[in-house]
Amino acid sequence: MRVVVTGGAGFIGGNLCRELSARTGVDQVVALDDLSTGRAENLEGSGAELVEGSILDQGLLADVLACADAVVHLAARPSIPRSLAAPVASHAANATGTLLLLEACRRRSVHVVAASSSSVYGGTPDLPKHEDLPTRPLSPYGASKLAAEAYTLAYGASFGLPVLALRFFNVYGPLQAADHAYAAVVPVFIDAALRDEPLTVHGDGLQTRDFTFVGTVVAVLADAVLRKVTSRRPVNLAFGTRVSILELTRRLSAVLDRPVRLAHVPPRPGDVRDSQAADGRLRRLFPGVEAVPLDAGLERTVAWF
Numbered sequence: 001m002r003v004v005v006t007g008g009a010g011f012i013g014g015n016l017c018r019e020l021s022a023r024t025g026v027d028q029v030v031a032l033d034d035l036s037t038g039r040a041e042n043l044e045g046s047g048a049e050l051v052e053g054s055i056l057d058q059g060l061l062a063d064v065l066a067c068a069d070a071v072v073h074l075a076a077r078p079s080i081p082r083s084l085a086a087p088v089a090s091h092a093a094n095a096t097g098t099l100l101l102l103e104a105c106r107r108r109s110v111h112v113v114a115a116s117s118s119s120v121y122g123g124t125p126d127l128p129k130h131e132d133l134p135t136r137p138l139s140p141y142g143a144s145k146l147a148a149e150a151y152t153l154a155y156g157a158s159f160g161l162p163v164l165a166l167r168f169f170n171v172y173g174p175l176q177a178a179d180h181a182y183a184a185v186v187p188v189f190i191d192a193a194l195r196d197e198p199l200t201v202h203g204d205g206l207q208t209r210d211f212t213f214v215g216t217v218v219a220v221l222a223d224a225v226l227r228k229v230t231s232r233r234p235v236n237l238a239f240g241t242r243v244s245i246l247e248l249t250r251r252l253s254a255v256l257d258r259p260v261r262l263a264h265v266p267p268r269p270g271d272v273r274d275s276q277a278a279d280g281r282l283r284r285l286f287p288g289v290e291a292v293p294l295d296a297g298l299e300r301t302v303a304w305f
């Protein structure tokens with residue numbers, strides 16, 4: 001089996017390329033990445049071949065997908081603040097990029113496993129977030145991911161393309177960078193704590209997130225590819241473990257075995273208040289899946305730093 005991973009040099013992509021290369025039944029892994037936020041080093045020792053270029057390049061997509069059996073589509077500009085700064089660029093990479101990828105896959109009926117996001121729920125107050133809730137994205141990022149997910153499922157319905165759209169929640173783990181302006185909360189906190197600096201908390205810190213260790217995410221993605229899992233409806237990829245940001249700082253302090261200091265700053269525009277996944281659909285499609293618990297995941301992430 002030949003698998004293409006768009007965004008393969010990114011955080012989740014680098015972990016996924018390793019996981020796929022280690023799986024029986026996968027013969028070749030190709031990472032297609034424009035290295036806008038990804039790094040070639042993320043693929044060192046992964047067994048994957050890096051093709052540097054953009055999913056907005058239709059000729060390149062056709063070449064890379066020529067012999068592919070499956071695509072895991074992770075390429076995106078994956079940041080809410082960045083989408084507020086440049087909404088059109090966010091739409092181009094996330095929505096138009098997905099549409100071009102689906103067009104390339106349609107011609108050869110390639111299985112597409114696409115990364116959607118919990119940000120599509122946006123302002124819906126209900127918890128847990130189950131997939132039949134209305135979607136109300138609060139940011140251009142959320143809107144672009146919803147468009148991408150809608151196109152993915154529409155290509156399944158309209159053209160019989162085998163598709164699976166998975167809504168990732170807050171994924172964390174090795175390879176997730178702390179050193180850029182739009183970095184995610186877990187690596188930013190670990191980095192600050194290790195340097196004895198205060199952890200910056202936006203708002204009161206009682207906002208909640210459903211954190212998923214990247215090892216769990218890539219195990220599900222690899223399983224989806226190998227078993228050719230499809231669904232007509234979106235599927236959450238998280239396990240309903242709701243943790244506040246303040247609780248995260250306490251767990252991290254315990255894992256690091258050192259006290260941490262906090263610095264509160266104003267809330268960020270576009271951020272949702274609470275997030276928690278309903279995991280019933282995920283567990284029906286992936287009955288064997290075991291989620292790595294938060295403390296164990298934090299330990300493995302700290303060990304990588």
Ligand code: NAD
Binds near residue numbers: 008038073093116
């Ligand atoms: P990442 O930035 O590490 O990975 C995205 C990759 O896509 C990068 O390597 C980047 O260089 C590449 N890329 C961007 N635009 C491209 C283009 N036009 N052509 C080719 N490659 C391009 O981010 P990540 O956290 O690994 O996210 C992977 C996917 O998961 C994204 O689709 C993101 O929206 C989704 N997601 C992530 C999370 C999370 O918590 N990390 C949560 C929800 C959804």
